[in-house]
Amino acid sequence: MGRAKQPQRKKKIRLEKDTRINLLMDIQARLQGRGPGLERWMKIHNLKEAAKTLNYLTEHGITAYDVLVEKSEKAAADFETLSTSIKQMEHRMEQIAALKTHIINYAKTRNTYAAYQKKKAAEKPAFRAAHETDLLLHEAAKRAFDAQGVKKLPTVKRLQAEYSDLLGKKKAAYEEYKRLRQENQEFQAVKSNVDSLLNIQKEEHQEKEKNQEQSR
Numbered sequence: 521m522g523r524a525k526q527p528q529r530k531k532k533i534r535l536e537k538d539t540r541i542n543l544l545m546d547i548q549a550r551l552q553g554r555g556p557g558l559e560r561w562m563k564i565h566n567l568k569e570a571a572k573t574l575n576y577l578t579e580h581g582i583t584a585y586d587v588l589v590e591k592s593e594k595a596a597a598d599f600e601t602l603s604t605s606i607k608q609m610e611h612r613m614e615q616i617a618a619l620k621t622h623i624i625n626y627a628k629t630r631n632t633y634a635a636y637q638k639k640k641a642a643e644k645p646a647f648r649a650a651h652e653t654d655l656l657l658h659e660a661a662k663r664a665f666d667a668q669g670v671k672k673l674p675t676v677k678r679l680q681a682e683y684s685d686l687l688g689k690k691k692a693a694y695e696e697y698k699r700l701r702q703e704n705q706e707f708q709a710v711k712s713n714v715d716s717l718l719n720i721q722k723e724e725h726q727e728k729e730k731n732q733e734q735s736r
Contacts, residue, residue, distance in 0.1 A: 545583075573713040576706065588714060592707040599704040602697055609686045609693075616683045618664065620676055626661035629654040 582588050632654040639647050648655055665673070 569713065573710050576710050577714075585714070588707075588711055592711045595700070595704040595707040599697075599700040602693060602700055606690060606693055606697060609690050613683055613686050613690075615668065616679050616686075619668065619670070619674075620679050620683075622661035622664045623673055623676055623679075625657040626665075626673070629658040629661075633658040 577583070577588070580591070582591065632651050636644065636647055636651065636655055664670075
């Protein structure tokens with residue numbers, strides 16, 4: 521007799537879990553459901569805040585967590601880039617304002633300083649005492665030029681033109697700055713809310729698995 525046929529074992533089909541998290545469905549389920557997770561989340565975020573988060577995700581068409589992360593990181597980067605650019609403009613404007621003052625002081629006190637340099641060593645203390653303010657202003661101007669690496673003094677007119685150009689660019693950038701600041705704040709708040717919810721879900725899942733293992 522031949523061997524009896526062994527019943528074929530059914531192949532187990534493993535379904536890969538979709539790693540994308542549908543945030544809209546997830547949050548809606550949370551708000552409509554009950555349970556310790558929702559209660560814990562609501563202690564941190566009230567219903568109004570939860571609805572605001574849901575509406576924001578809906579308006580921006582964000583249904584996957586990785587998209588939320590990407591958009592929040594871009595919002596932060598764009599805001600930081602523009603903030604840095606504005607700070608650089610402000611720093612240069614401060615340099616220009618100081619440089620203008622030093623150039624004017626330098627020109628006004630040049631003759632006094634030249635006369636001081638021509639004095640004999642014995643005569644210098646008395647001359648300096650009589651012209652202390654002018655000499656200090658002239659020396660401060662020279663130090664400022666050296667600190668900024670200025671070899672040839674620019675004209676005040678040229679500096680004023682550069683200052684006006686920077687001021688115009690700064691004013692033009694300010695509206696975009698306000699928009700990016702608000703956008704960044706909103707994205708970071710929404711992501712923080714979502715992270716809080718997902719973290720609670722993760723803790724619940726881990727606690728459930730732990731309880732199942734202990735009951736075996």
